[in-house]
Amino acid sequence: MKISFIRKDGPGGTDVDSTERLRVPSELLDRHQGRVLDPGAEVASGWPAPRPTAYRPRVLLIPDDVLRDEARVGVIRQVLNGAGLDVDAPEAGSGSTPRPVLLRPLAGQRDDVDSWSALQKLRAAADDDGIDLDHDVVGRISLEHLLFSAVTITGTPWDTNADSVDGSYRRSPSGTSRVPVSLCAHPPHRGEVGTEQFARRPVIAVLDSGIGPHPWFGIPDRTAPPPPGGFISVLDEAQDAIRRNAAIDSASPVQSLTDYWDVPAESDKLIPHVDSNTGHGTFIAGLIRQAAPRADVLAIRVMHSDGIAYGSDIIAALEAISRRVERAQEQNRPEDMVDVVSLSLGYLDETPADAAYTTHLAAVVSRLTEQGVLVLAASGNHSTSRRFYPAALAELPDAPGAGPGVISVGALNPNTTKALFSNDGAWVTCWATGAGVVSTYPTDVSGPRQAPTGDEDRSGLDPDDFRSGFAVWDGTSFATPLAAAAVANALIDVAASDTGLSLANVHQETVVKRAWAALERCYEQYPV
Template identity: 35%
Template sequence: MTIDHIPEPARHGQGEPFGPAWQGITLPRELLDRHGAKVLDPWAVGLDPGEARPDSTVYRADVLLVPGQLLAVREATDRIDEALSTVGLKLSAESVDRARDRDFGDRTVWLPAVLEIADGARDVMADAWPALRAVRRALADPSYAEPAAAALRSQLDQISLDHLFVGSATSGIGSLDLGGEPATSGHAVTEQPGTGGGPGYGRIPLTVVAGPPRRRTLEELGGPRITVVILDTGVATHPWFRPVTDPDAFLTVDPDGQQQIEDTHPAYAGRDIARLEGYEDLGQVPNPLIGTLNSHTGHGLMLAGIIAQTAPDARVLSYKVMHSDGVVPGEALHAALDRLLDLMDDGQPVDVLCCSFGGFSESGDAAMQSLFTKVNQLRARGVTVVNAAGNYATTRPFYLAALSETDVPGPPLAPMLGVAAKNPDGTVAIFSNDHPAVRWRAPGAMVVSTFPPAHRGAQNAPLSVGERAALDCDAVGPFCGWSGTSFAAPIVAGVIAAELTKTLGQVGVDPVERARTVIDTMINDKAARPEITPI
């Protein structure tokens, strides 16, 4: 197994200035409805003179992501409501009240603010895109040029769409005709044996006869374990892992932090949308009457098993921010990053952050600036961030990976990496995205790892006679082979953790410098391999 670094990224012609609707944004209607979301169509929106046409993206239809400090100040909410009134909308009272009951401290905390129809308005649709444009249009008011309003303007300018990120392409990768979902999200049901669908990247049950790699005790290690954080679908019971309550478990959770993520769910009145609950991967099915496994069931446990294979002496801290259908709400992601900053401020270690998800934005890097700023606060504390490149076979910027090589003014930060997927023969996987910021490649096709054995869907084996049956690909068992840049990223994260483990005896080393040195070592070695002892 090798990990490749690309000193000068290959360029394959001019990338898309903005993506057609099919290029990565073709989520099924039922998925959008489940999360109260919609796709921004660049050709179906109004434009003011001189305004640039937006790109396609996915966002909560009636929610704006607003700095909580703004929602807690009456002058700010009055200004926002005044701007929203021009499109017949207002902030929900529940969203505002929830912010005013909270102590935010010095850090900007992003909260979802639900939009409602303004009093007296008729035939209005609560849509966050025209609402955001109304706020931005109001910022051109000359009153904001006054010194007293400058700080307020700066904060109002940070209001954004509540983007939804995805673990992988949940409905194909456009017009490349790669068989749709199996090439990207890996739902095995759509690629049963004998159907001939897709190029062979589907989620497939496997038998693994080896046990987990040996993990040294804390006494043998001689120092604290390196902590790798994964933001994904949560944890599940598996024979490889001790209970998360074990004092020195490999796979761990943070119930208080998970509650903080739960509490950021949009404050809807009278209706609800899919909600993240607890830290466990519950294997929730998209349609209980059919009962087949959801597309990203077990995604997080796969990541944990990959890191266990490459860095068994580390520990994984798992936060559930992804639904089992692969959707990651923007507010949940912000809340998880806030929790990590709080932990580090309290002296708890975080060394590597692995993000096996991403998304597209409507206005390039600018739309992701608040998220990038939050990630950079972690990097300033020495956290190396590893991002999946995405599985859409596109050159469109896929965030956060597309920001991995972005220069940040000020003191040096810990590295941020974008990781593409390779096939077993070393070629780039056909589904893997390409972008100048994606400078790392790791195995990402049919990667073998841990899967929740308790999750069994309703899809029966295609052939069953008495005790004999064909492979039941909707009841995966303890292990499976799965494909995507989602699984290339934790390989890199695990190797980084293994290299960091070698530095545990060092004293007085700046964490940012230590992180940069590890990445430089991996680059100079040209190929990074886990330690292997032949038998």
């Protein structure tokens, strides 16, 4: 395994292919009622021309504090009514978390709802002196982006380098780089906790497709949650918030993420294939178990098994993690601390200045880094320099008094060259092996494809029978948890070498110092 951490050196430069179109498969868009924004779409005066992005056309994200203000909601509704639309606003919470708000046509209007067009109406109204709509408020209302997992070949909805990438990394007849393998190894020993040098296991939060059964994790099947005190735990608070998000549109055909189990999306196919991202979260957990066995994983299911996640669900999960960290720090509860967040997904934003002006996602990520949580995000698999968020937030300057900013991770081949599929640019601040990696896979996944057979007890390799519990896969999705594991190991090491940075101490100031010390150790241990 090869890892390199790169010190920040100013802004990441400019994109060179900002107008490329996104070739998102229609099946994915149809399943999630999504749409790709055309760069030629209408734009309100004074706002930047859009770039291609994928979004949910029936949903806008509106912060809770705006939804609590009845007068503001009334003006927003008035503007939208003028465009033949109305909003079904959910009950607002007590903070400023953005909530998905459903747009619907007024009676007698065409059912051609487009949240981008609605957003432009609101932006134009904010510049109208005759309408009492604050420009800053409208600036905090946004599209709900579709985020995509960072695996290559399948799970990646568009591909700018198809010939070289597909031919090089495809292994299975299904066209995926994922293939079952056997691993002749026991799970790495976890080490004993309780000494002054190793007072607590660092926790890596994995926001992904959830978990599946595997003996390495003490999960024999899907009948019970992960065992208490085991390697994997779950965060019900986050899953509850994601369920509330899904409740805004009970008539939607999109399958809701009801819990933490990695299950296939419902399909009308008579012979459904193994979804492109089935097992993604379990695979990532296994990489962390191999590379940082002394750490724990907090698994949160935010992504569907076809590799699609919704922006509001990502934000809700990160908000839940931040609240948990806040409780840990204010109530001195080390057992509630989350030290690292690993994100193997992202999106291409419609606004060139996203790193400077995006509101919701950047805000919650900044809150986490202020708390001292180390956030790592995949750079994406589009063979492009165009910024992939949240990874590209790595180019933002570190905030005074906060921990390190986002660490964006690109993928290396086993021979340490950069993988053809990996995004690249000065905004990528870490590189780790992400091609040809082997890890855990749910033991109950077996698809319809059949291996060629010979005699009754002889056959070829079945490409989608994963009962062995292991697979090989490619993507910046998998480089990211390996880098997160290196950071977790560094946290243990710096805590062991400096009693003032003990993992038992979760005071915010100490957590921030420990995070910086761990990253500095990574710079020294994993140079470019």
